[in-house]
Amino acid sequence: MPTLNWIGKEKVINHHQDVPYKTLEPQYTFTNGKVSKEATSQNKIIHGDNLEALKSLLPEYEGKIKCIYIDPPYNTGNEGWVYNDNVSDPKLKKWLGQVVGKESEDLSRHDKWLCMMYPRLKLLHKLLADDGAIFISIDDNEQANLKLICDEIFGIGNFVTDLIWRSADSSNNDAKQFSVDFNHTLIYSKKPDWNPFKLERTVDNNSHYKNPDNDPRGPWFSGNISSPNPRINLTYDIVSPKGNVIKPPKNGWRWNKERVEEMISNKVVVFSNDETRIIKKTFLKDQSGIVPSNIWWDIKDTGHNRNAKYELIKLFSELKTSDIFKTPKPTKFLEKVLKISISQNDLVLDSFAGSGTTAHAVLNLNKQDGGNRKFILVEMEDYANTITAERVKRVINGYGEDKKAIEGTEGDFTYYELGEPLFLDNGFLNEDIALDKILEYVWYSEAKAPFIKPKEDYLLGTKNDTAYYFYYQKDSITTLNESFLRSIKTKASQYIVYADNCLLDQSIMDKYNIVFKKIPRDITRF
Numbered sequence: 001m002p003t004l005n006w007i008g009k010e011k012v013i014n015h016h017q018d019v020p021y022k023t024l025e026p027q028y029t030f031t032n033g034k035v036s037k038e039a040t041s042q043n044k045i046i047h048g049d050n051l052e053a054l055k056s057l058l059p060e061y062e063g064k065i066k067c068i069y070i071d072p073p074y075n076t077g078n079e080g081w082v083y084n085d086n087v088s089d090p091k092l093k094k095w096l097g098q099v100v101g102k103e104s105e106d107l108s109r110h111d112k113w114l115c116m117m118y119p120r121l122k123l124l125h126k127l128l129a130d131d132g133a134i135f136i137s138i139d140d141n142e143q144a145n146l147k148l149i150c151d152e153i154f155g156i157g158n159f160v161t162d163l164i165w166r167s168a169d170s171s172n173n174d175a176k177q178f179s180v181d182f183n184h185t186l187i188y189s190k191k192p193d194w195n196p197f198k199l200e201r202t203v204d205n206n207s208h209y210k211n212p213d214n215d216p217r218g219p220w221f222s223g224n225i226s227s228p229n230p231r232i233n234l235t236y237d238i239v240s241p242k243g244n245v246i247k248p249p250k251n252g253w254r255w256n257k258e259r260v261e262e263m264i265s266n267k268v269v270v271f272s273n274d275e276t277r278i279i280k281k282t283f284l285k286d287q288s289g290i291v292p293s294n295i296w297w298d299i300k301d302t303g304h305n306r307n308a309k310y311e312l313i314k315l316f317s318e319l320k321t322s323d324i325f326k327t328p329k330p331t332k333f334l335e336k337v338l339k340i341s342i343s344q345n346d347l348v349l350d351s352f353a354g355s356g357t358t359a360h361a362v363l364n365l366n367k368q369d370g371g372n373r374k375f376i377l378v379e380m381e382d383y384a385n386t387i388t389a390e391r392v393k394r395v396i397n398g399y400g401e402d403k404k405a406i407e408g409t410e411g412d413f414t415y416y417e418l419g420e421p422l423f424l425d426n427g428f429l430n431e432d433i434a435l436d437k438i439l440e441y442v443w444y445s446e447a448k449a450p451f452i453k454p455k456e457d458y459l460l461g462t463k464n465d466t467a468y469y470f471y472y473q474k475d476s477i478t479t480l481n482e483s484f485l486r487s488i489k490t491k492a493s494q495y496i497v498y499a500d501n502c503l504l505d506q507s508i509m510d511k512y513n514i515v516f517k518k519i520p521r522d523i524t525r526f
Helices: 050-061 090-099 101-106 109-127 143-154 257-265 305-315 331-341 357-369 383-397 435-447 482-487 506-511
Strands: 022-031 034-036 044-047 065-070 128-138 159-166 182-189 220-223 269-271 278-283 347-350 374-379 412-421 459-463 466-470 494-499 514-518
Touching: 022 050, 022 383, 044 383, 050 109, 050 347, 050 374, 050 412, 050 435, 065 109, 065 331, 090 109, 109 128, 109 143, 128 143, 128 159, 128 331, 143 159, 143 182, 257 269, 257 278, 305 331, 305 383, 331 357, 347 357, 357 374, 357 383, 374 383, 383 412, 435 459, 435 466, 506 514
Parallel strands: 044 374, 044 412, 065 128, 065 347, 347 374, 466 494, 494 514
Antiparallel strands: 022 034, 022 412, 128 182, 159 182, 220 278, 269 278, 459 466
16 A cells, blocks of 8 residues: 655654543533523534644544534645644644644655644544544645545555535636535445445436336336446346347346246336336335445535635624635535535534534434534634634524524534643643543543542443542552552452552562552553
8 A cells, every 4th residue: 555755654653542632611602692601502612723632532432423524724835814724823833833843944845744644543533433434625735635544544455436516506717727616525444344324316307207007106217228248157148028029238237037026926027018118116205215326526515615715704794704714614515525525413522613613513404304413623723712612602692794683593502622731741640630531531641431420439330341540539648558459349350459659568469369450650642
């Protein structure tokens, strides 16, 4: 398999493991049109660096995200707007200097873009469910590079398709060479057997189904009857009721003789009036849906860039939104992505949230069919609250062009800021972090599962007949000794105990299958 190399790759290929784990701190919850400081929602909007935010999502969401959609910077070299599309943002420059070192001064803009994307894609791969798929929109500036690093991270066998979407509603006659009228969306699955959901049939899809013979089974059309490849066992004559001999097509029939005789008996295969040919009836009633095409060219069906700008202006008539977001995605495009990738109760993640189109599309679909789809958005820029979250509020409230709430959409979300790192620079636990957050992290590092606090003191949980204890007190030193052993209530074949110190003899530890792990030295950094 061909691989892509660039300056700085060796520094970022495993950088996702070095990203500090930070807590997610809820700021407010928006529900029923009001802001609350108490309740939390399954829908999340997170303000902060998306690399750190993705790391913070792992304990709760690793392997659980059914659909990931991202619209990262296209690296066009255009610096004329807030979302710096040539990845020369000061935050990124600082990060590159820290991670890549002095070499970062020699990076081309393509090197920088690849250094930025690689660790984020590694974490997204961890978050993606085994039966899920990721959709990545991009244009020709980085499409080829993105394909190669996704082949490397997700596996070349998990490449699904390059979805072509017509993003322009008309061609640009002022273009110097070609009018660029489409974008790519690369689709990868976690496992090679992933299949998209079929799309609903339309009137156009059904227009070629007719019922000229008033068949009680309903409308039908004449399906293909010949084999796609030459097959000897499919080459045979068919004799009509009147004795006419019907010769096989060039490659033979599509089915063997026994199957054809069965279909003739069931009147699924019928003879033409002159009995010189057979007709295979394909009935409309047997059709479930339409397999999605990888060319989305109908702007009425998926929207376009101009339409997407209008959606924002409609919600933010008081702002020059068109100057802030040059190429937002239309909600129709995201709705179609979601229709083929998640069911009514699944979760979608967008870690380059921008103006919040993904959440808008989720709310629209839930309103249309009564679904309970959930979203997680991550946005690093300062407009995460004033634009991204505000857009979702206005969609929920049903804002019109006059900025007055009309018939709205059911929905809520919790807005988060990235909190403090779990570990200090000296390697010790950050004791300003809430204990539950520490326990959640340690349990995830051991069990790769969400933390549900048990009733027993210091017990993290049990898995595979192993009991995990985190004997930790912020105000004092803890010691694993016989007194602590006597306090253990859970029976298990093995015990893993975290503490500051251990005074047990090795013979006792061997007898009771105890593994001691020192805090913080032996806490796994994931």
